[in-house]
Amino acid sequence: MANLNSLGYSRPAASMLARGEPMVWLTGAGLVVGLLMVVSLVAFVFLRGAVTFWPATVLRAELTSGIVAQGEVTRTESFTPDASFLSALNAADRDRAEQEIKHGHGELKRRLVRIGNFEITGEHFMWVEDFRIAPGGEKYPEWLVVLERMSWGRFYGTPVAYLANGEVVADGPAAAWAAFEAGDRGEHAAEGLVLRLVTSGGQLSDIEVSEIVRGYRGNDLDWADKLSLYVSRWHEYLTAEPREANSEGGVFPAIFGTIVMTLGMTILVVPFGVMAALYLREYARQGWLTSVVRISINNLAGVPSIVFGVFGMGFFSYLVGGSIDAIFFADKLPNPTFGTGGIMWASLTLALLTLPVVIVATEEALAAVPSSMREGSFACGATKWQTIQRVVLPRALPGIMTGAILAMARGAGEVAPLMLVGAVKLAPELPLDMTFPFFHPERSFMHLGFHIYDLGFQSQNSEAAKPMVFTTTMLLMGIVLFLNAAAIWLRSRLTRKFSGSKF
Amino acid sequence: MEELQAPPAMDRLSALAAGTVVPAEIHPELQDEEMILEVADFNLSYGSKQVLFDVNLPVPRGKVTALIGPSGCGKSTLLRSVNRMNDLIDNVTITGDMSLGGDTVYGRGVDVIELRRRMGMVFQKSNPFPMSIRDNVTYALQINGERNRAVLNEVCETALRGAALWDEVHDRLDESALGMSGGQQQRLCIARAIAAEPEVLLMDEPCSALDPIATTRVEELILKLRGDYTVLIVTHNMQQASRVSDYTAFMYLGQVVEYGPTAKLFTNPLLKETEDYITGRFG
Numbered sequence: 081m082a083n084l085n086s087l088g089y090s091r092p093a094a095s096m097l098a099r100g101e102p103m104v105w106l107t108g109a110g111l112v113v114g115l116l117m118v119v120s121l122v123a124f125v126f127l128r129g130a131v132t133f134w135p136a137t138v139l140r141a142e143l144t145s146g147i148v149a150q151g152e153v154t155r156t157e158s159f160t161p162d163a164s165f166l167s168a169l170n171a172a173d174r175d176r177a178e179q180e181i182k183h184g185h186g187e188l189k190r191r192l193v194r195i196g197n198f199e200i201t202g203e204h205f206m207w208v209e210d211f212r213i214a215p216g217g218e219k220y221p222e223w224l225v226v227l228e229r230m231s232w233g234r235f236y237g238t239p240v241a242y243l244a245n246g247e248v249v250a251d252g253p254a255a256a257w258a259a260f261e262a263g264d265r266g267e268h269a270a271e272g273l274v275l276r277l278v279t280s281g282g283q284l285s286d287i288e289v290s291e292i293v294r295g296y297r298g299n300d301l302d303w304a305d306k307l308s309l310y311v312s313r314w315h316e317y318l319t320a321e322p323r324e325a326n327s328e329g330g331v332f333p334a335i336f337g338t339i340v341m342t343l344g345m346t347i348l349v350v351p352f353g354v355m356a357a358l359y360l361r362e363y364a365r366q367g368w369l370t371s372v373v374r375i376s377i378n379n380l381a382g383v384p385s386i387v388f389g390v391f392g393m394g395f396f397s398y399l400v401g402g403s404i405d406a407i408f409f410a411d412k413l414p415n416p417t418f419g420t421g422g423i424m425w426a427s428l429t430l431a432l433l434t435l436p437v438v439i440v441a442t443e444e445a446l447a448a449v450p451s452s453m454r455e456g457s458f459a460c461g462a463t464k465w466q467t468i469q470r471v472v473l474p475r476a477l478p479g480i481m482t483g484a485i486l487a488m489a490r491g492a493g494e495v496a497p498l499m500l501v502g503a504v505k506l507a508p509e510l511p512l513d514m515t516f517p518f519f520h521p522e523r524s525f526m527h528l529g530f531h532i533y534d535l536g537f538q539s540q541n542s543e544a545a546k547p548m549v550f551t552t553t554m555l556l557m558g559i560v561l562f563l564n565a566a567a568i569w570l571r572s573r574l575t576r577k578f579s580g581s582k583f
Numbered sequence: 584m585e586e587l588q589a590p591p592a593m594d595r596l597s598a599l600a601a602g603t604v605v606p607a608e609i610h611p612e613l614q615d616e617e618m619i620l621e622v623a624d625f626n627l628s629y630g631s632k633q634v635l636f637d638v639n640l641p642v643p644r645g646k647v648t649a650l651i652g653p654s655g656c657g658k659s660t661l662l663r664s665v666n667r668m669n670d671l672i673d674n675v676t677i678t679g680d681m682s683l684g685g686d687t688v689y690g691r692g693v694d695v696i697e698l699r700r701r702m703g704m705v706f707q708k709s710n711p712f713p714m715s716i717r718d719n720v721t722y723a724l725q726i727n728g729e730r731n732r733a734v735l736n737e738v739c740e741t742a743l744r745g746a747a748l749w750d751e752v753h754d755r756l757d758e759s760a761l762g763m764s765g766g767q768q769q770r771l772c773i774a775r776a777i778a779a780e781p782e783v784l785l786m787d788e789p790c791s792a793l794d795p796i797a798t799t800r801v802e803e804l805i806l807k808l809r810g811d812y813t814v815l816i817v818t819h820n821m822q823q824a825s826r827v828s829d830y831t832a833f834m835y836l837g838q839v840v841e842y843g844p845t846a847k848l849f850t851n852p853l854l855k856e857t858e859d860y861i862t863g864r865f866g
């Protein structure tokens with residue numbers, strides 16, 4: 081080099097493009113954008129979903145109008161009021177509002193308070209603007225308790241007495257609460273036990289202890305109490321049945337339904353997909369016909385999933401299921417047994433939906449098996465099927481597993497077709513239980529994806545359901561992640577078994 | 584030694600290049616051998632491209648026969664024709680026949696699977712199967728329905744000893760064969776090919792991917808197999824051909840040019856073309 085330079089040789093300046101730098105940045109940017117979107121989506125869901133069960137402070141806001149709002153603060157925000165908002169206020173309120181606007185850059189602060197006590201108030205939530213609160217009216221009372229109930233949603237009030245069979249056994253907040261805490265609650269509670277509370281409006285309200293799932297003093301929780309409350313709510317969420325139109329309680333049936341449906345789908349789709357790919361790649365004569373079949377299969381992956389749902393409903397539920405009913409369950413007609421949505425039809429529909437994924441992945445895996453291996457097997461006198469079974473399939477197994485994993489991820493997150501073939505808002509029974517024949521393929525089932533849709537768009541109490549949407553989304557993503565991780569672990573074990581790569 | 588009136592060298596080569604069939608010079612020593620494989624008037628084309636022209640090649644039983652010739656002259660094609668591996672390729676047309684131990688290879692109603700079981704094949708690139716070392720070696724027996732563990736284990740040991748691999752792998756027979764070194768893998772493929780005691784062992788440049796030490800071992804192995812097995816080996820290495828083979832056939836452009844005892848072919852060939860090729864003057 082030194083010689084060349086001393087001879088006056090200089091390397092022609094390579095253009096930026098020739099050295100490839102811009103492509104590094106461009107491709108890197110592509111990755112970054114993709115990652116950023118994924119990470120921010122996951123982070124958003126996680127941040128919103130993880131805090132749902134963390135207990136909030138309980139506010140008692142005495143308003144200038146004389147109304148007292150009492151409940152958990154679920155959200156705090158600033159908003160810019162428009163003229164009509166201000167003109168609807170009375171003079172004193174408008175004064176305070178205008179004062180606040182002047183100091184607060186044109187914005188007003190308000191809090192969304194979950195006031196509960198639905199049977200009395202007829203509302204679940206109430207916006208409390210700061211200017212409406214009477215001076216000194218913002219309080220966090222020590223004895224204000226939160227009760228989570230079997231029905232009617234949460235209750236906020238101050239305990240005044242504890243009654244057994246109509247007799248007052250404990251009087252005053254401290255004694256009543258101590259008596260309540262000492263005993264069992266929910267379905268374990270004895271009959272006739274009642275907690276008497278006073279509401280924000282000063283009204284007395286008797287609540288049966290057997291109706292109470294959980295009760296705590298919202299402003300008297302230390303860090304450990306909050307944590308144990310959080311854990312206990314998660315526990316309930318993961319193991320219990322839903323209550324209150326799914327906005328309270330657990331999602332266990334949905335978790336169970338999701339997993340059973342996904343595994344069922346995988347069990348159905350993998351053998352079919354592998355068989356189809358085997359025929360296409362190993363037996364069929366490669367030509368225009370196989371190309372057409374391949375293109376069609378790839379196009380199948382682009383068909384909207386709802387179309388599969390319609391097909392599943394029409395073909396599986398009505399035609400196949402209807403025929404099964406007519407033959408085997410004629411005595412139950414007109415009530416359908418198989419002739420309506422069910423977990424088996426849902427699994428089959430999703431199997432159809434994910435079939436292209438499995439076929440394409442398997443075909444690629446088969447194509448990647450070196451032909452020298454096949455030749456070696458044939459040279460040993462193996463038949464075609466022996467070669468496929470003993471050499472080609474084991475070698476292609478990791479690739480086939482990849483296809484199964486992709487299919488599983490696709491199927492577990494699918495909602496639209498499920499609505500037509502058996503996913504329901506509330507399923508009375510699990511598809512797998514202790515009554516003969518243990519697996520009930522005809523039963524409708526709950527599914528986390530459908531649950532999310534139901535919470536987000538069908539709920540009566542949408543404010544209460546909203547945080548649950550994120551929590552459930554988080555859970556669904558966690559389950560998909562778990563299923564994938566399990567399959568990847570299995571694949572890596574198989575890969576290690578079949579292909580060491582030391583050289 | 585009889586004096587043949589060989590045509591001038593360039594004439595024969597240009598005749599071959601023009602696609603004219605020129606009968607091979609076959610040394611008279613071969614007439615004393617008992618033949619296990621006979622190739623008779625064998626022609627093969629890939630599509631419209633003819634690759635083998637009227638090949639006549641008797642392969643003596645229990646001897647090592649080497650096929651030499653420049654790249655692309657059809658050695659592999661001929662070798663693969665013996666166990667009908669070319670059946671796997673579309674668009675192959677074949678005329679003529681071969682016979683293995685008196686049985687036709689390309690006749691009507693031949694059971695190809697059965698035929699392949701009578702031969703073993705070692706490829707240029709080692710191709711162990713994705714299974715344990717033991718299963719690799721006993722593959723041919725297993726697909727034949729042999730289930731007896733004792734028999735399989737014994738065959739496995741014999742074949743691995745035969746391929747000079749036993750000492751290296753006897754303590755890891757149940758590990759994946761894909762975890763072995765390249766040279767070990769090739770010897771494993773040889774063990775696999777001899778496990779079913781084939782009548783003919785076909786080897787297509789078995790040492791081309793091996794280091795000198797592994798090559799020596801494979802050559803020793805071939806010498807050891809001589810007598811018990813018939814070996815038909817393709818090689819580009821003249822020294823190797825002269826070291827391991829009893830007979831050598833020189834092929835050029837899809838035809839056998841000269842075929843005779845290795846020692847004679849290498850020191851005193853009948854044809855000038857053979858001498859030229861062996862001494863490296865063309866090819």
Ligand SMILES: Nc1ncnc2c1ncn2[C@@H]1O[C@H](COP(=O)(O)OP(=O)(O)OP(=O)(O)O)[C@@H](O)[C@H]1O
Nearest residue numbers: 629634652653654655656657658659660661672819
């Ligand atoms: N599958 C195939 N389809 C078409 N042509 C082929 C095929 N296999 C081989 N040929 C052609 O047949 C001719 C002979 O090939 P072959 O592999 O038998 O040569 P070879 O003597 O073994 O060469 P080398 O020493 O390089 O291995 C070559 O011209 C090659 O291009």
Ligand SMILES: [Mg+2]
Nearest residue numbers: 658659660787
């Ligand atoms: Mg070759």
